[in-house]
Amino acid sequence: MSLSIIVPAHKVQGYIRQCLDSILDPDLPNLEVIAIDDASPDGCGEILDEFAERDSRVRVRHLTENVGLGHARNIGLDMATGDYVWFFDSDDYATEGAVRAVLDRLDETRPDVLMFDYARSYWNGKVKRSIINHLFREPPAPDVFTLADRPSLLEMFTSIWNRAIRREFMVEHGLRFNSGYYEDVSITYPVLMAAERVSFLDRVCYVYRQRRRGAITKTASAKHFDAFDQYDRIFAFMDALGPEMDQFRPLMFDRTIWHLLVIIERADRVYPSEKQRFFAEMSKTYNRYKPPGHVPPDDDARLADKHRAIERNDFKAWERLASPRFTAKAKKSGRKVRKLQRQGVVRSKQLAKDRYYQLRRRLPVEEDLAVFAAYWYRGYACNPAAIYEKVRELAPHIRCVWIVKPGGRKAMPEGVDYVVSGSAEYYRTIAAAKYFVNNVNFPDHLVKRPGQVHLETQHGTPLKKMGLDQMEYPVGANDMDFKALIERSDRWDFLVSSNPLSSEAWERGFPCHYEMLEIGYPRNDRLVRATEEERARLRDELGLAEGTTAVLYAPTHRDYQRHYSPMFDIGRVMSQLGDDHVLLLRAHYYYKLKDMAADMGWPEDRVIDVSAHPSVEELAIASDALLTDYSSVMFDYANLGKPIVIYANDWETYKLTRGVNFDLPEFPPGVIAYNEAELVDAFVSRAPWSDAATKNLEAFRARFCPWDDGNAAERAVRRVFLGEKIANPPQ
Known part of the structure; x- marks a missing residue:
């Protein structure tokens, strides 16, 4: 008994991997997957080809024009060779062992149609079995029956994906899909009416994803x-x-x-x-x-x-x-409003600010005013800084103002206008501005007015799970309020993606109504354009002697750790590497560290704490190699073409507690070490500079830096501030 699963794909790059992974049980040779790339404008086609390259059971057809779900299914049906066909939506997924269970039941009963149960998966993490699941058991069904024996079949959900159908049976009855929003309906009922043999599998085999956006029938x-x-x-x-x-x-x-x-x-x-x-x-x-x-x-x-x-x-x-009537939901909403009103008793100072903010929001939006912020108002940095500089060059009519916390004022570059968060000028600015640019979310109290435009840049390629993807990892989620997160993210008009991996992750993690800007990372423009003269100047500023191998060590934050704790003995490693190696220690910004080298007794001339340095890009340019674990800095640093060493001593723990979007050890950007001895040996042997490591880096760069060409900030400014059309992704 063989089964063909037909999977049309269009604009589902964030979900197609999970879909195919759930289907491709490695021990089922009698399975084929027919994947139809319905002229998808995103990365679906490349992802399908990737699966076909590594699994001969996957066959891909690329369509040059978008024909719609119904016709794409027909194309898959014509290509199928299995005894049975299962039409699968590419943003859904099978439960563990479901494909095997379906094949076993088909082999046992040889039906025209096999019906099985499904569950709905909601964006907030809830999964609920179908409300009609009792129809599989009440009354008990024989192994094989007809619609006349069980007319309640017509009460089951009108989608094609909760059944496997004998292929020749469909052909004999001329059953093919039509175009339209409800192309399932004219197949799902007729197959039950014409079937002489129907069978049940009382098991949840299919998970129907209730997406927040993207469903055409909604x-x-x-x-x-x-x-x-x-x-x-x-x-x-x-x-x-x-x-x-x-x-x-x-x-x-x-x-x-x-x-x-x-x-x-x-x-x-x-x-x-x-x-x-x-x-x-x-x-x-x-x-x-x-x-x-x-x-x-x-x-x-x-x-x-x-x-x-x-x-x-x-x-x-x-x-x-x-x-609509005054339902329980409306009553609940009313109680919520009254509760908020009771909570309105706040400190008079904050109340005055709130009233001032409300008043300023009644005035017109200032079309030439833009607000910039980074890292929860920490200061001038990252993608927003790169976009700010390009706005001043390409759109000088825009007045740009940064928001910083009180402690960040001293670090602001000379000539950059800013307001301090919480001040009266802060509320006036966020009430009036047309444009908002940030690499994290703005706080909840910011009200997005009609006509205001939000550009979200993010601040790193997501090796780790982000957004709603974190719900499956409680340690990484750390009591996060996902509903509030999505409400904040609903304010975005544009979201920057640095590479195809990011596009997939953002689509899943932040299913909101924004335009994805697949343009590369603006902050990487400087890395792509870096010169030897700039490198020499920056090394001189850091006090790095000529001939010294400067290793930038930038570890990531670990959700399972409360405080920063180095993953290896830095002093011992540096003593083994010799006097010609210097470590530039860049601790994650979550940790408030000062003079760590001195506190730990490390040689201060060999371990330089650069955690407070205003620009990680400058540190990257000045260094000779990067040492990191799972930090997104590796994706940026790859643009420099310089060696990268991954220290993955706790990879399995990190993967289980935080979740990851791809297997780093399978696709490293250079050399990977799992313990301190391997780490020392890597640098002593100069393995990061070897041909093998260089090939790894080249492959990594091709995969994760395809859009970083030095023009990402310009593309962002032209699209958002100047309203121009851009190549997305860049050609």
Whole structure:
């Protein structure tokens, strides 16, 4: 028994890896995966090719034009060779062992259609089994049956992915997908009607991802009228099968009206201006297919009244029946408002600031004012600083103001305007500014006004899990309020991506309504354009003697550690490396360290604490090699083409506690060491400068720095501040 799983893909680069990984059980040779790249504009095509290259069971077809889900499935069906086909949505995934369980059940029962259960996965981490899962057990079903034996099958969810279908059976009955929003409907019901052998697998095999954005059926559009054509096809199919279908018409009719009511009554489907026209089409459908002697549902008086209103095309009556009432949810909302009002008793000083901020928000937005910030108002740094400098060059009409904490004022460069967070001028500025640029989220009290534009740059390529992906790793999440995180992220209009890995991670971790700017990292422009003259000047400023090998040591933060603790004995390692090696120690900004070298008794001329240095880019340019563990600095440093050493002594612990987006030891940017002895040997033997390490670095750079060409900041400014179209990603 063989199975073909057909996976069309379009704009799902953040989810397709999990989808394919969940399907490709390594011990199932009788499995093939037909992946259809439906002219996806993101990285889906490359990801599919990557899977096909390493697994011969994966076959990929790249389409030159977007044909839509239905036609893409048909293409996959024509390519399939398996006895059975399973149509899979590329942003969903199979449960562990599900594909094997499906194949085993197919082999046991040899059905025309195998039905199995599913669960819904929500963006907040909740997973719920389908509400109709009892239909698999009540009453107990024989191994094989027909729709006549179990008409409740028609009450199951109208998607194609909760069933495996015999391929020749589909061909014999001419069952193919149509275009439209509801292309599943005209297949899911007919396969059950025509099947002579149906079987159940009472197991959750499929996880249906309820995305916050991206689902077309949850988008207001005139295309929802497509549902009428799909149901016309179903009733035509029943007519073709003959009188034996008459027994199913009442249930199919009620199911049709139920679905059409769902579409019209959901706020995110039919435009208000189109509801009366949709309702009129419902009335036509009702009277066209109403079975003889049909009686509206008698177990729900309100639903029965809706049926009667539809039958006589009484839109006003339906509107009254469908109008929202004072529900428990509304009551809860009211209690929440009253609670917030009671909490409004705050310190008078803060209350005055809040009132001032509210007052300033009533004034017009200043179209030429931009706000910049980095690292929770720590100072002038990172991508925002690179974009700021390019704004001053390309858009000098924009007035740029930075926000800094009181302690960050001394570190601000001369000539850079700033306001101090919490001051009256701060509230005036954030109330008035048109543009906001930050590498982290602005605080919750910032209210995004209509017309204001937020550019989120992030501050590193995410080797580790970020955003909603952290929910599976409680240590890394550290009691994070994910609802608040997403509400803050909903303010973004643009999100910078440094490379394809980042695009995938941001799409999953921050499923919000922004435009992804796949432009490279603005802060890396300086690294790409670095010169020998600049390097010499920076080394002189740091006091690095000529001929000295300066190693920039930049370890990451570990969520499972409360305080900074070096992963190796720095003093001992430096003594073994010799006098010609100097360590530039750059502790993570989470740690407040001062004079660490002196405190630890390390040789201060050989271990220089540069944690407070204002620019990690300058340290990278000045150094000869990078030593790190899992810090995102490795992705930036790779642009310099200089050696990188990874110290991964606790890789398994880090991976389990924080979660990672790719296997670093399988794809290192140079040399990797797992203990102190290996670390010392790497530098003593000059392994980071070897041909093998250079090849690793070149492959790493090709994969993770494809858009870093020195022009990322310019692309950001042209798109956001000047409104120009840009190549995205750069060609």
